[in-house]
Amino acid sequence: MELDMEMIDKVQCKGTLEQKYNIIKNRYIMEEVIVPIAKALGLSLDEVIELFVREYDGAALYETHAFAEQARMACLGRKVDIDLGLCWICDFYGLISKREGDLIRKKVVEDVLVNNIPYKEALKRGRELLVKLLKSNKEIE
Structure with a gap:
């Protein structure tokens, strides 16, 4: 049985992105991190979420609440x-x-x-x- 590594990478990447979005849409992270930054910068919530998802891994996203x-x-x-x-x-x-x-x-x-x-x-x-x-x-x- 041959493994399709490219397919495995795509599935894993998609799963990781979904996890990141689920983490960041936590009520506390949204209220204490995302919303204040969006207001301060005049950006939409989606734009700020994209910044965090792009720059942080899952564990670091959890930590954003603690750093707020x-x-x-x-x-x-x-x-x-x-x-x-x-x-x-x-x-x-x-x-x-x-x-x-x-x-x-x-x-x-x-x-x-x-x-x-x-x-x-x-x-x-x-x-x-x-x-x-x-x-x-x-x-x-």
Whole structure:
């Protein structure tokens, strides 16, 4: 009996693609990964799905859900840096230490993602903490 390797490869490839599409259409992956990226880039859901299916294997597609929270935290941290001017205040001018800047950023991110405080309110609290720190010139605990 002779095996048709080309046919086996086609069947296996088709099965792998179907598995990838099934993985990526998981509700959590769609809500936390695909939809936000589609909105940010102005692409259709299908276009973003195609990007992930093309670039990731099945195991990596499963991991995208786990990385969504880390990505959300990192992106929010960058936004806080910009909105509070932390990149200027601690990175370039050294008015506060990097440690102090990190603590303020982490506090705002934690308030938003863990304590469900609206971003504007959490940012206001972070700004108040930053101003207090700048005026007192003392480290935060």
